[in-house]
Amino acid sequence: MTILGTSGLVLNEKLLFEHSKPGRKGYSLPKLDVPAAKLPAELCREEINGFPELSEVDVVRHFTRLSTWNYGVDSGFYPLGSCTMKYNPKVNEAAARLPGLANVHPATPPHLAQGILELMYRLQVALAEVSGFAKVTLQPAAGAQGELTGMLVIRAWHEARGSKRSKVLIPDTAHGTNPATATLAGYDVVPIASQGVLTLEEVEAHMDDDVAALMVTNPNTLGLFETNIEAICKLVHERGGMVYCDGANLNALMGIARPGDMGIDVMHFNLHKTFSTPHGGGGPGAGPVGVTEQLSPYLPAAGVERDGDRYRFEPEKTDSIGRLMTFHGNVGIMVRAFAYARTLGGSGLKHASQMAVLNANYVRARLEGVYDLPYKRRSLHEVIFSDKDLPGGCHTLDVAKRLIDYGYHPPTIYFPLVVKGAIMIEPTETESQDVLDEFCDAMIAIAGEARDNPDLLHQAPVRSRVRRLDETTAARKPKLRWEANP
């Protein structure tokens, strides 16, 4: 087996501030062509203490060197579960940089921004079609903000009916953002202990007159389809509640089944997951939200609507929950997602989901028996193993760190919380069988090392630029900025 990880020449690099030298410049501005102006002295600051002074070369080398310490999808396999780290198409990057899309001021009057409004409108329509919802807002900046949007919409719907329900049901497999969002929307969270797939009985046991909504993820974070979803939605509706779906795992379902057709009322999309936009080292993403017809009056202000061959912002809606972002959301991300949907078309999106599910099941087939598989139902886009059977005192963390030495980004670990020592693998559709085989060979080799030479795992990684970091001290004595004389 070829090990991808090597210790090739990686350069050290100081902090920006440690390179700084008084008098260096890394910019040029045109000469001032109007008289200089002054503010009253009491408003003005001295120089910005500590700000660096660097040449352009210093800056370019600095960030180029830093980049080499990173691992991205462009570097290699990145099976981070629930994050859908698929390939980020390069043409989408070029699209978002077209001057007529990248340089439009957000206050440009709509009649002078028809191209971008048309793009937003068509993306709303495409997302509605993929998800089966009546209307979509593009405004939320990320999944968590999409969740907040959705939960505020649900709350507004209840309030409009004079209903003061105070609780939200959330299965314990949910992403942490779900309960955090419910709290932000003013709800009390009631966790549901789930046994893999949510049953009607579990929901029924908690579903009373005070429950405003159930938040589900489908497929859930165990990679399993919520097989009872229709009956659950029906029950929640009968008892006056709404069903929110975290759309983080939509990559399993495009063209296969639509959340809107399952009885779900609201769902957010993660364009940076399902629609291939890059994750950017932690954003920017985009978290559009789809809703049923009855909830559409409550959507955030200013969706784009079509009037003949013209596009405009909807007039103000009295029932709207309001605004989530200063302007129209992460439009540059919408451009990339639109380009992706146009490139794949309906058939391509379905094919992507099929291959994503094929890849996850292939990894599962190759690793079952080597690693503990806590849930045996058919997986969709991701598969969860655990460290239960690992010998040599080795744990999930050790496997993850050893994978780094082999040249892979580790899977999501210790999540979902319901699986002790979870190893959550989401290969996505953009990886070939060859890549998956090499990865599985590495996983199998690591299981062998755990038995024969566990120290290799405990010491790992040894080929990365830094070794395991002292997180305890980082948290106990937080050093969160550079100081000249600390």
Added chain:
Amino acid sequence: MRYIPHTAGDVSEMLERIGVKNLEELFVEVPDSVRLKRPLDLPEPLSETELLSELKSLAVKNATPGTHKCFLGGGAYHHFIPTVIDLLVSRGEFYTAYTPYQPEISQGTLQAIFEFQTMICQLTGMEVANASMYDGASACAEAVLMAVRLTRRKRVLLSRALNPRYREVVATYCSYLGLELVEVAVAADGRTDLGDLAAKLDATTAAVVAGYPNYFGVIEDVATLVERAHAAGAKLVTVVSEPVALGVLKSPGELGADIVAGEGQSLGLPLAYGGPYVGFFAVRQKDLRAMPGRLVGETTDLDGQRGFVLTLSTREQHIRREKATSNICSNQGLCALVTTIFMSLLGKQGLREMAEQNLAKAAYARQQLSGAKGFSLVFDGPMFNEFVVRSEAPAAEVLRRLEAEGFLAGIPLGGDYPELADCFLVCVTEQNRREEIDALVTALQGGAA
């Protein structure tokens, strides 16, 4: 499909290994009743050439500072962007990575965030900055929520001169948290009215929130706002949506602000019709544990080398769930990187020089306009690069006429401020040459004559 590498042979081999007959069997858990029994109704797939041509045809329908002389601000600013930035952030190692959960192979992102946090602290004069928020308005909303957590009070005073969009977002975030949002009037100089503030500030007030500069481009008296807020035991939240101003203005930290929330777009990000931008968020060391968002801290590895990790995550949703300080997960990492590169290129001298140019150009434009027939300036407080113009003719009409002459001359204010129905907001940056400013003044008067 060029993004999906599977050959037909691969697929059958993989299906066989899995032990199913066909792709359909992989979806056995999805009940038939919820299956989509038709193809998705989306346009046919496009080749790369067709795609680019379609997008270009959409792109040319939009006005930009390349097609129009642009004097629009109001929370998004047309500034110089050094070429270097886009080339560096286009490195796949940066933009195709995710949140640095595995620090050993994410040191590039982590060190850059540490540098971002440092420079935001230096710029704002604060002690701790987080790894970024979504944008200025959502950062402002998070600042309000943090002030409420710190004071355990429920009343929040928002200056009417704070960007109206920011006030709307605060209202949305606070919809169901039982908070009372109160507006504070604007004085004749365009600053927050201190008399009205005194009347509304009380012992239940959690925070006073004001822009710096405010929506009208006027520089608030932050020191006095701080003094008044603190006297009532409230926090002062300073909102900076034009951080280039901090190249010359005293930092909010120096003036005593408790929380600084802002918009980083001015620092190297393209206008992009409003996003992606980046919110920044800075606080005092003592309030660290109540702060929202991710934080990067310095530490050492097993060999004693310096390294960086995500830290203090017990405040965050993935650990703390419903008790977290915020629900934020993905932030605007790559945009924060853009501003970090921008700030390192401009540096100490550059940000000051850019700020001074904005100040000078806007002052020049104000001076030229002050003598213009049919127009007058509304506020007389100290200003940075924006100002409010009153027109004798209806503002919408004037702006529409100027569009036809190739100007995006300003943002009409009547929708947000009925009392300023005949007014518009003009922004002048270092990107506007003197000839453009002169042309604007001439064109404005062309219709008034």
